[in-house]
Amino acid sequence: MNADDRAILIGINHYPQLGEPGADANLQGPANDVDAVKAWLMDPNGGAFASEDQIQVIKSRLTEAGDTALPTTDEIETAFGRLNAIARQNQAQRRGLRVGRRLYIFVSGHGFSPGRERGCLFAANASATLGTFNVHATGWLNWLQDAGYFREFVLWMDCCMNRVSFLQPRDPQLSPVQATDPPAATFVAFAAQRPLKAIEIGIPEDGDKIHGAFTWALLQGLRGAASDANGRVTGRSLADWLRNALCARMTPAHLRDGDVAKEPEIVQEDAGLIFARGVPPPRYTVTLTLPPEAAGKPLRLWSGIPPRAEAMTAQPAMTLPLTPGLYVVEVPEAGLRQGFEVTNNVSIAITATGPPVTPAPDGTxxxxxxxxxxxxxxxxxxxxxxxxxxxxxxxxxxxxxxxxxxxxxxxxxxxxxxxxxxxxxxxxxxxxxxAKPASSVLPPVGLPEDGAQERDRQTALATALRLLREGDGKQATLMVMARAASSTEVPQRNIAPWRDVQVVDADDNLVISMERGSARHTDADSHACAVQAVPPGVYYLRQKVDNGPVIEQSLIACESWGLEAYVLRRTQPGEHAPSARPRVSLMMRRPDQQPDAALEKIIETARLALADERRILSAELEDILLRNCTNPIGGLIGGHLLLVERERDPGRDISLLDVVVTRLRKLVGDSHPDVAALGQQCATASLRRFAPLTGPPMFQRSWKLLVAAAQRREDWIPEAMWRRVVAQTALPPLMVWAADDSLRQTATESLRAVPARSLRASVPPAGLRVLTA
Missing domain, CATH: 2.60.40 (Immunoglobulin-like)
Incomplete structure (x- = not known):
């Protein structure tokens, strides 16, 4: 038995203030998830805990008066504080600070991610504007690792990572403790990557109780589905299982929804961490349906490493008990050959054709x-x-x-x-x-039902390009397109995606009102377009999040360039109002550049990769985005992707950054804040110089680079700019902040409460030394 292990299990179902006014954002699965994880921890063939006293369970409930949801942030942090108290007691008894062998932290509820590999849980009393009612789960994990209270650490977070929060994650309010030895092994997994969402589903094997899909896949893996060839569930085998099994429980609507995470975010997966030993893989019920002409003919089912065939006779419907893995079924006399994957009970129609399998000797x-x-x-x-x-x-x-x-x-x-x-x-x-084509904020091309959106976009682009050609060569244009799109096959009607969408200049003068100055269409998925010739400079795209704050982001209009902002409001299955999470994409083009669908598709895919901070640069993509950059948006995204690669691989050659920054300066000048930001990472000294900024950059990662540069020259970033963007939120890859004065004030106060040790790369101007990147 593992008498030295400990666990903190947190499941929050009730969020009465986190939803829209007059509505809640309650969940059904977290409490069930906690119960299921606890059962595994107490199972002798699972976590093998010796006593329930080793487990702290925190679940949703109401106060006795019934007017306040629990747990609050303080209650959750108290659970972590108990571990600190045990360590201090051990130290007082001259036994060192070590609390135990392994710590499990399991979190299920609403969450958000303030940055890559960082996860936070909203407490039950959280609201959209009171983001301080959260617990920084990865912050606590890092604090405990630094303290060395355990040899091994496990963090599982079954939370969405798509909620918008304008305030700081609440880091541990304890002084740091520095251990002399690092952790022996760690496993960290989130149900969803930022900025995607996790899902809940009914589980037939558990009496149709609602669980997080991630939690149930996790428990399947721990109970043997993730066992390796030696019957062990390790950090590596569990990570491999989760990456492949998460989507097995999803409905077709989930699989089509671009906002749903199909894979978890595995942050750390030490192979030396062993969760279980001697556990055989389960057998799932797999039903194969074959066409009538296959009945009675010889069938072979291939499986294993190396593949071996099991011979049987084909029937119209065949039910087989199969272990997790990959399979190919073939009926040579009927010309059938089809591969499939088993990670769950499943029914599969065998319809694919192909030649008979030709076995080969080992080593071929x-x-x-x-x-x-x-x-x-x-x-x-x-x-x-x-x-x-x-x-x-x-x-x-x-x-x-x-x-x-x-x-x-x-x-x-x-x-x-x-x-x-x-x-x-x-x-x-x-x-x-x-391959499946990437989803896009831009209107899809080539689908009849989307023809109106694309036609109106082309008309607006033609107008913008005409204004550029007819101008004096010193002006710019702004084009804004706001559109609705449903995630079902049936277009949603009576949705106004242009509502509360506008563009203002640096002095807050109205430049574009999508409600008054745009061509609007309400049939099918609604959309609107507006075009305006403007002097080059900084402008701000404003939107009002439904039942939430007004948000802003920069639009940098460059001389002789057209800048296009595409605003997408999606509706989810079963919903009739657009999602509160806005989606924005930017494009740029010169007067002589007509839309290039192939290039736009590449830039859109690269934008999503930058938002997720994934390494996607190939030699071909480097040519398009870096070496031969012709589109400033593509060049900016490519430059940041190159820096993402260096973050993952410190030895990565980034000399192409000098090439793309030089090209960007020729395209849009050296005063563009995003170009200036990338220039700070160039090897060429002249590319690192820039004048004080006139406005915030368009990309979130650009701001972080400029903040770091401002440590050397505070005057590079005017104080008014700091104050304008103080209430930032994680809507990568673009930089977005709240425009409401009340939220700005709350964010400033929240930042003042952040311990100095947790501030990163932050040198705000005098009087505002509280702003973090």
């Missing part, structure tokens, strides 16, 4: 060529144990042995998966079979 290698026909595609090859075999960008050619493999392709946030058995007769994989 075959070429596998994968080309999704998209330079921004990410490619992963996974084996039957869900381990990563190979990966690449844009396209991949790799020799592999006779075997079962899953080809996973990601373009933007769209995932496509295809199971194959690689043999000598395997035909090439067509791009349409292994």
């Amino acid at each position: 290698m075959f070429p596998l060529d994968i080309d999704p026909a998209d330079p921004a595609a990410e490619i992963f090859v996974i084996d039957s144990r869900f381990s990563l075999v190979d990966n690449g960008m844009s396209k991949l050619s790799t020799p592999l042995p006779f075997g079962l493999f899953k080809i996973k392709t990601r373009i933007g946030r769209s995932l496509a998966q295809h199971v194959i058995l690689l043999d000598s007769g395997r035909p090439p994989l067509p791009a349409a079979q292994i």
